[in-house]
Every structure is written in C-alpha cells, then in structure tokens.
Amino acid sequence: MLRQICGKGAVALVLALVLALPVLAQGAEFDPDKFNQEMGLDFAYGKNDHHASVRLFSLLPHWGIFLVRPGQRLGPFGLSFVVEGILSVADAEQTGFEVGITPMLKASYLLCPRVMLYGIGGAGVISESINSPAIAHAFNFTPQIGGGVDIALTSQMAFEVAYRFRHSSNAGIYPQNQAFNVNFFQAGLNYYY
Secondary structure, eight states, X not given: OHHHHHHHHHHHHHHHHHHHHHHHTTTOOOOGGGOXXXXXXXXXXXXXXXXXXXXXXXXXXEEEEEEEOTTSTTTTEEEEEEEEEEEEEEESSSEEEEEEEEEEEEEXXXXXXXXXXXXXXXXXXXXXXXXXXXXXXSEEEEEEEEEEEEEESXXXXXXXXXXXXXXXXXXXXXXXXXXXXXXXXXXXXXXXX
C-alpha cells in the first residue's frame, strides 16, 4: 500500500511540474557566467525485469564543479565533474534498500538560452540490501550512462528530466556475478552557482 502511494505521489509530482513548467520558466534564461558549480536533487523510478522484477524509488542528490563552462572555451559545450549519491527503496520479494555513490563526467550543450542538454556517465559503488534472485551480492559496482535536459526556471535554477541506464555487478570478485540492469527515469531541480 505504501509503495503504491509513493509511486502515485511521485508520478503526480512530476506531472504537476511538467504542466506548470511553461508558466514557471516564462522568460527565464541561463546565465552560464555564473556556472562554476552545481548541486541538485532528482527523484527517480527504475525497473529491472531480468531474473526477477525489482522496482526502485530513488533520491539522487548530486554536486559538481565545472571544468569548462558552456559558452567559455568550447563554444556552447561545457564539461563538469559530478559526484552523485543514491538512496533507494526497493520493491522486490521483500522491501529493501540501496545506498551508493558515483563520480561522473557530464558534457553539457547550451541548445538555446533556456534549454541545456547533457550526457553523463561514470562508475561507482553501491550496497544493495534487496532480497531478490536478480541481485547476487550486497556490494556491487555501478557503471552508468544517460542523458537529460535542463529547462531554465531562473538564470541559475533548472527543472531537469533525464534517463539513465545503470548496470550493477560485483566485477568478478565472486564467482556468482549476474548483472542487475535498471532503466531509470528522473526528474528534479538543478542549481548552478
């Protein structure tokens, strides 16, 4: 019951933000001269169907530093180093959780003054306490890749919608090393400062 309420609440929040976005972002344009660092929080929903069904409801806080700001040396392109945490509640055979951290590189492209596209990728570590045949061990590595779009709400604040593919496995440390692959759909806020 609690899982259904959380899932429906997250969908309602994302839908409300998407519908309100044109009003919130009216006239807002990014100011890349202020882009030195970034921080944000995303809510994500992920699902795995291989071996067994596992649904993940996740919080993804992140912090990053720009190595090259968009509009600086690479034209509309930017490059940043981002560290992202993950805290998930898992809906599997029993309720479980996962917690981890991932350093990543993020390549940004300022499509227009109001829209910034990005691609992101990296690899981290995660502890998964999920009772499911889909996950062989509690300690795993998490290479991942994805992309998204930031839409300016103010000159430094953005609404973000993104997709991420994440693989987790123990990298051959143990004989049993099945893949746990998850497709994540994310929405949240980014603040550039």
